[in-house]
Amino acid sequence: MMEKLTYYIDKGNGNYEPFYEYTVATVGVDELYARQLCTYFIMRGRQYELIANEMHEEEDTLVIKDLGRNPHVADERGYHGKGLHIEIRRHRETENFKLLTVIPCQSHFDVIRYLLKDIMTIPGLGQKEVTSTEIDEDRGVYVLYIKDIGEV
Numbered sequence: 001m002m003e004k005l006t007y008y009i010d011k012g013n014g015n016y017e018p019f020y021e022y023t024v025a026t027v028g029v030d031e032l033y034a035r036q037l038c039t040y041f042i043m044r045g046r047q048y049e050l051i052a053n054e055m056h057e058e059e060d061t062l063v064i065k066d067l068g069r070n071p072h073v074a075d076e077r078g079y080h081g082k083g084l085h086i087e088i089r090r091h092r093e094t095e096n097f098k099l100l101t102v103i104p105c106q107s108h109f110d111v112i113r114y115l116l117k118d119i120m121t122i123p124g125l126g127q128k129e130v131t132s133t134e135i136d137e138d139r140g141v142y143v144l145y146i147k148d149i150g151e152v
Helices: 029-036 108-115
Strands: 004-012 015-023 040-043 046-056 059-069 084-090 099-105 119-122 126-136 141-148
Touching: 004 029, 004 046, 015 029, 029 059, 029 108, 084 108, 099 108, 108 141, 119 141
Parallel strands: 004 059, 040 126, 084 141
Antiparallel strands: 004 015, 040 046, 046 059, 084 099, 119 126, 126 141
8 A cells, every 4th residue: 555655856867856755644545646647746836747657665656857947827826725626728838728617626536537537528618638637736736738639
């Protein structure tokens, strides 16, 4: 059984630096699994990309790459203390990652259901393809980036 999840930053040349750690006791196993399904991780104003997901006995490890300062968009808002939410945004930077809708969730198991999908039906928008997933620690929200099915 997984007891903790540790993020490591790939510093290059085979060097990995411990970055952040979560335990089952502090956040629950469902949140640890949800975090592992996110391709991007935002923390302290920086953006990181998941490059490896590993398992070592009771510890799961996420190896991330520092992509630099996290770009902000005009319609961002914080969700800390307001429950679990998933933002659905356009995947195109040219559209400033436009917010399309926000989905409130009761548990991280609900979040996991969304994070596992390649195609999903969004009320009022129809079926869309998920291009990437993110946990924004700074704002306290999960984000799914989508595009139209077949869109380049």
